[in-house]
Amino acid sequence: MTLRALQHDYYQAMQGNDSALKARVQGAGDLSTEQALAVYRNNTEQTLLSVLQQSFSVCRMLVGERCFNQLALRYCRTHPSSSLDLNAYGELFPNFIDQRLAPGEPLQVVPYLGDMARLEWLLQRAYHAANRTGFDFSRFARLTPEQQPDVRFTLAPDVAVVAVQWPVADIWTMHQSDADTLSPLLVEQALQHVLVERAAYRPQPSIIDRQMYDLVRAIDSGRSFADIVSLEPDSAQKLTDAIQRNWVTGFYD
Amino acid sequence: MKRGEQWPVPSTIAGVGIGLRTPHIPEVLDTTPAIPWFELLADNWLAAGGLSLDYLHAVSERYPLTLHGVGLSLGGSDPLDLGYLANIKRLKERCGAVWYSEHLCFSQFRRHHYHDLCPLPFTHEALRHVIERIRKVQDFLGEQILIENVSSYLRYRVSQFGEGEFLARVAEGADCLLLVDLNNLYVNQINHGQDARRVIDCLPAQRVREIHLAGYQEKAGFLLDAHNHPVAEPVWWLYNYALRRWGQVATLIEWDHDLPPWSVLMGEQRQATDYHASTLCKHSSGALGAELRAELEAEQS
Known part of the structure; x- marks a missing residue:
């Protein structure tokens, strides 16, 4: 039996099918082989659960510890970690929640939970993002009139925008107290455009208008300077604002 | 690197350090306790920016550091992740860590x-398989690494x-160094009925550069390597045994879960330092040294 074949059987056992590996191992101490394999499955699950608890802390407050853990463990069991970087785990958790918000599902009482997870994912991403560099105005000034229209801009590594159907930026801010749990809120559905950035180590959301949202999205998708300033009548002013706020930190030809 | 050639040996570090976890960093930076060195879990320090980068800079300015990895999967059958290893190399250069250690596992x-x-x-x-991969890692990093036994x-x-024989053969075959986790050896002693002292006896003393001490958790019918308790009495005993066999080896207090107040870790560090000092004292005394040797020989027979 090769090492690779043994590790394949181990992988199957971690997915819940331990029939092949059982005959090849023996449990420690008084543990049966099933119990020993369960220790390893549990180690991985608890690690991933802990990551989700930290990354989606407001979601956890909104639905309570028990409900959150049930939801998160179901996610962990169906979404193995595909990255060495634990901070990358949970990217699909907002979509996973969305699928459980339909009428008749227990989570329908918190219809904004998926949007909150979407926001929290961007916040945790901002926390670990690279530090910003300043916009090089002098290099930009040296561009010729022929070069300028084709220039593309780059966002600060921590900056991201999201359009959500519920006012989750406000709900998130309300939950930044010391309280461990808060009751689900009765809130009205309302479209919000939110920008996430990190200031003084702390990621935070702020509400922006639709024009700024469109501009940041256009920059993020690699649209040219000429395209961007033609989006709206005041796009050139919005771009100036974004650069002054250091949301835009670079450009390339 | 071809067989027969030597990778540069990392510089040495001495005394009893502590595994530094983020919640304790503000207190450590405020009080700069007299700890000879800290070990960082490399995987927790790979973020590109933010608070962790500034913490890394601040801690590395004040203390010697070592890096301890958990993600390399040295025994895995997937290809080695050279991108991850490049990040480790960059981190090591950034913080000036004395050495990098990894686990003998997948x-x-x-x-x-x-x-x-x-x-x-x-x-x-x-x-x-692991010898070949450790050699590749050492080629990539351009220096020897330390390999740790797992529970x-x-x-x-x-x-x-x-x-013990497997670990010794890995160390010799890969020309690497060893990090011996005594808590893991004790956990395996209880879990698998192997005598931890016999494992220690098997290991090449000249390759042992670091010892880990941690706390296990008693579960129904087995011990869990939980790193959430003080170092247990049998592990202190093993530490005493190991120090007498290997002499002064850099030692680390590891505590990863349910972190206690910083003062508790300092207490564990002081206790390990006392063992360290008493071993040094005995080794420096001719009469006691002979007595110890006789005792060890008696234990071996």
Whole structure:
């Protein structure tokens, strides 16, 4: 039996099918082989659960510890970690929640939970993002009139925008107290455009208008300077604002 | 690097350090306690920016550091992740860490990451496999690394070596150094009925550069390597045994879960330092040294 074949059987056992590996191992101490394999499955699950608890802390407050853990463990069991970087785990958790918000599902009482997870994912991403560099105005000034229209801009590594159907930026801010749990809120559905950035180590959301949202999205998708300033009548002013706020930190030809 | 050539040996570090976890960093930076060195969990310090980068800079300015990894999957059958290793190399250069250590285990299969230290079978094939991979890592980093033994909750029926012999053969074959986790050895002693002292006896003393001390958790019918308790009495006893055999070896207090107040870790560090000092004292005394040697020989027989 090769090492690779043994590790394949181990992988199957971690997915819940331990029939092949059982005959090849023996449990420690008084543990049966099933119990020993369960220790390893549990180690991985608890690690991933802990990551989700930290990354989606407001979601956890909104639905309570028990409900959150049930939801998160179901996610962990169906979404193995595909990255060495634990901070990358949970990217699909907002979509996973969305699928459980339909009428008749227990989570329908918190219809904004998926949007909150979407926001929290961007916040945790901002926390670990690279530090910003300043916009090089002098290099930009040296561009010729022929070069300028084709220039593309780059966002600060921590900056991201999201359009959500519920006012989750406000709900998130309300939950930044010391309280461990808060009751689900009765809130009205309302479209919000939110920008996430990190200031003084702390990621935070702020509400922006639709024009700024469109501009940041256009920059993020690699649209040219000429395209961007033609989006709206005041796009050139919005771009100036974004650069002054250091949301835009670079450009390339 | 071809066989027969030597990778540069990392510089040395001495005394009893502590595994530094983020919640304790503000207190450490405020009070700068007299700890000779800290160990960082490399995987927690790979973020590109933010608070952790500034903490890294601040801690590395004040203390010697070592790096300890959990993600390399040295015993895995997927290809080595050279991108990850490049990040480790960059981190090591950034913080000036004295050495980098990893575990003798596997932690992924087909890019599914367990984020756990899964045990290897002690077979000839596994031995060849890990030796080759450790040599590749040392080529990539341009220096020797330290390999740590892991605790386990299962053993493979196909194993052909005992744990001590396997570790010793890995160290010799890969020309690497060893980090011996005494808590893991004790956990395996209870879990698998192997005598931890016999494992210690098997290991090449000249390659042992670091010892880890941590706390286990008693579960129904086995010990869990939980790193959430003080160092247990039998592990202190093993520490005493190991120091007498190996002499002064840099030692680390490791506590990863349910973190206690910083003062508790300082207490553990002081206790280990006392053991360290008393061993130094005995080794420096001719009469006591002879007595110890006789005692060890008696234990061996």
